[in-house]
Amino acid sequence: MPGALIAGDPIVRIAARGDGVSERGVAVALAAPGDTLLDDGRVVPGQHRQAPPCRHFPTCGGCVLQHVDDAAYAAFLADRIVSALHAQRLDAPAMRPAHLSPPRSRRRASLRAERVGRVAIGFNEAASRRIVDLAECHILHPALFALAGPLRALLGPMLAERRQSEIMMTLADQGIDLLLAGVDADGLRATEALTAFAERHALARLTVDAGMGAETRWEPRPVTVTLGGAAVALPPGGFLQATADGEAALVASVIEAVGDAATVADLFSGLGTFALPLAAGARVLAAEGARDAVLALKAAGAGRIVADHRDLFRRPYAAAELSRFEAVVLDPPRAGAKEQAAELAAATCRRIAYVSCNPATFARDAATLVAGGWRLDWIAPVGQFRWSTHVELVAAFARS
Structure with a gap:
């Protein structure tokens, strides 16, 4: 049966x-x-x-695969990509060995907080609003996890009973960039508490969003992240690759896929994760829909990069525009780049480096490119989100 x-x-x-x-x-x-x-x-x-290292496994939704060894985890990442390609009736190309970020290396994380008598801080249980109050964590960078205890004391007076808030932490060049959303931080007492907390823990920045937008309460120096050797202004809540080593693996694969191209278009460029390293040897156009990211990249890459504030979903570059470049880098969000891929399929540039965080939408776009005459040469899986089912990759395309 x-x-x-x-x-x-x-x-x-x-x-x-x-x-x-x-x-x-x-x-x-x-x-x-x-x-x-x-x-x-x-x-x-x-x-x-293997024996799961964390006492909270498998209740905590932050990890679902702590019980498998690295060989099985790496095979899982590759299998997700191959399965997505097969669903689009595409053959899988050569698969590079998966890069796995080590434990305790996440430099960017979003946690939940709730006061139920006392303040609990952690990840939600799988498919639940219940928060697992973390006594240990094997994925967060130690500097981020060390802030969890002090935050429980800080947030106690700022959270109504049974009300959840969000804690976003990022390791920037100057220290921890902390954003608190959904807290009641009005009044002199709360303001003094936030300032004292930021000073005591040497925060790079402390920002509060009570529902009316982010308001920076503490930033003794402009907060930056270093990308391609350049210090780039980091907007509150700005996107940064989850781990430093994962970022390095993605950048190395993109540079290899682009090869010796002298002109490169970096689409969905963000703060310049790929544009800035590529600008060391090529002329680069960086296109991004988030205005804060474009302004930061313009300042950091002055003279090296042309930055274009452009919504690539509503206004993708046409095939004729893309054909002026020797290579194109794509790094779209989880929704993929359906509209832009259709134009790229008809472009005459020589190479494409596609960076994806969603094998399903990547495979859909890859099918569009292959139908347009592109050849999928190789894929490098990257597991930045250790022990999760989140898969990232870099794929190299060339004209057949």
């Missing part, structure tokens, strides 16, 4: 949401490749199972 439990049914892969899947197609929570599913539902551990 399809789906029935089979004696000695081996677990062969990890599904998109983290369940193990047996050879007969049975999904088993918290199973790892190499485990064996018995006919009574028990799972016999196999060679790719």
